[in-house]
Amino acid sequence: xxxxxxxxxxxxxxxxxxxxxxxxxxxxxxxxxxxxxxxxxxxxxxxxxxxxxxxxxxxxxxxxxxxxxxxxxxxxxxxxxxxxxxxxxxxxxxxxxxxxxxxxxxxxxxxxxxxxxxxxxxxxxxxxxxxxxxxxxxxxxxxxxxxxxxxxxxxxxxxxxxxxxxxxxxxxxxxxxxxxxxxxxxxxxxxxxxxxxxxxxxxxxxxxxxxxxxxxxxxxxxxxxxxxxxxxxxxxxxxxxxxxxxxxxxx
Numbered sequence: 027x028x029x030x031x032x033x034x035x036x037x038x039x040x041x042x043x044x045x046x047x048x049x050x051x052x053x054x055x056x057x058x059x060x061x062x063x064x065x066x067x068x069x070x071x072x073x074x075x076x077x078x079x080x081x082x083x084x085x086x087x088x089x090x091x092x093x094x095x096x097x098x099x100x101x102x103x104x105x106x107x108x109x110x111x112x113x114x115x116x117x118x119x120x121x122x123x124x125x126x127x128x129x130x131x132x133x134x135x136x137x138x139x140x141x142x143x144x145x146x147x148x149x150x151x152x153x154x155x156x157x158x159x160x161x162x163x164x165x166x167x168x169x170x171x172x173x174x175x176x177x178x179x180x181x182x183x184x185x186x187x188x189x190x191x192x193x194x195x196x197x198x199x200x201x202x203x204x205x206x207x208x209x210x211x212x213x214x215x216x217x218x219x220x221x222x223x224x225x226x227x228x229x230x231x232x233x234x235x236x237x238x239x240x241x242x243x244x245x246x247x248x249x250x251x252x253x254x255x256x257x258x259x260x261x262x263x264x265x266x267x268x269x270x271x272x273x274x275x276x277x
Contacts, residue, residue, distance in 0.1 A: 041216060043250050045077025047226065048133055048180050052078055054267050055178050055207070055228075056085070056131070063088035063129040065172055067120035067165060068137050070095070072102030072113070074182075078133060079111045089113040090129065092120040121146055121164050124172060132169040135182040136162040151199055154192055162187070163196055170203050175233030178207070183227045185211065204229040205236070208243030208266075215249050239270040 056062055062085050066075040069091030079086055091113055093099040099117050106113045116124070121141065140158035141147055147159040152167045154160065162183070169179050188197065200206065207228040217223045228243070230236070243266050248255035 042073070042077055043216065044135075044182065044212065044226070045074050046081075047210070047212075047247070048074065049078045049081035051180060051226070051228065052082060052131060052133075052178075054263075055230075055271070057271075059085065059130075061085065061087040062131060063090075063127075064131045064133060065090045065092070065126060065129045065169075066133050067092045067124070067169060067172070068134050069093045069102050069115070070098045070135070072099075072105050074133060074135055075102075075113065076105055076109055076111060079113070080109065083111070088129070090116070090126050092116045092118060092124065092126075094119045119143070119146070121150075121161075121168055124168075126172060128172050128174045128177070130174055130177045132173050132177070132179040132181075134165060134169060134180075136165050136184075138162045138184055152192070152196060160190065160192060163192060166196070167199065170229070170231060173231045175231055176236055177231050179204070179227075179229040179231070181227040181229070182224050185223050185225055187227070200229070204231050205238040206242055207239055208245070210243070211246045213247050213249045241266075241270065243270070 062082070064075070064078065064086050069075055070093055072091055075089060075091055079089055089112065091099070091102055093102070094117070096117050099115050103115050139161050141161040141164055142158060144158060147153040147164060150159070150164050150167050152159065152163040166181060169181070173179055187193070207230050209228070210226040212224055212226065214220055214223050243263065245259060245263065248259060250256060
């Protein structure tokens with residue numbers, strides 16, 4: 027509630043409810059795994075990453091957080107210490123080269139807007155042809171670069187991600203590098219402004235012999251206070267996992 031007021035763009039804390047859903051998805055996509063490495067390249071105050079660690083602490087053996095804002099990353103560091111979470115934090119521009127090996131999973135509440143460093147943006151396939159590039163597009167590319175083949179990425183994206191002038195280039199890049207696993211539109215009630223509404227975008231990095239899912243998981247999540255509708259949605263998602271992720275699913 028406190029973060030719904032007047033805060034700087036991209037400084038909003040990722041709500042716990044979104045963290046819980048991301049934790050559920052990590053558990054389902056990595057069912058059967060014994061150890062995972064996770065990276066959040068825009069970790070902010072660390073709420074999204076720490077929520078996942080609290081749920082899967084025994085499974086996640088390496089956790090990394092990157093943020094350019096020194097105050098936000100100090101808060102993330104303090105929070106990780108209080109919760110006794112072993113996380114490595116890097117105070118840097120996450121679009122600069124990262125001294126982090128590719129990970130099994132990338133999770134990120136994407137910073138939305140223009141990236142001011144045109145020289146650095148020139149290193150990316152998703153740079154704009156003219157003017158500043160979209161930071162959220164570059165973060166998607168950086169995340170894919172730092173994911174192991176076959177690994178998963180969970181991005182919090184604006185609902186209008188594919189409506190911009192550069193969306194065709196993004197679409198082509200995703201087609202070449204990943205399999206789209208799902209898009210879960212979050213309840214509008216989570217957002218003060220409907221234009222700020224977001225979805226969870228789930229990707230799997232391509233590797234030889236890895237097929238795309240039979241069908242993409244598409245869902246509009248109900249209001250989280252609507253227990254009956256939420257239970258039905260979870261049941262539908264469980265069915266999707268059974269039909270599309272056979273052999274990797276544990277009860």
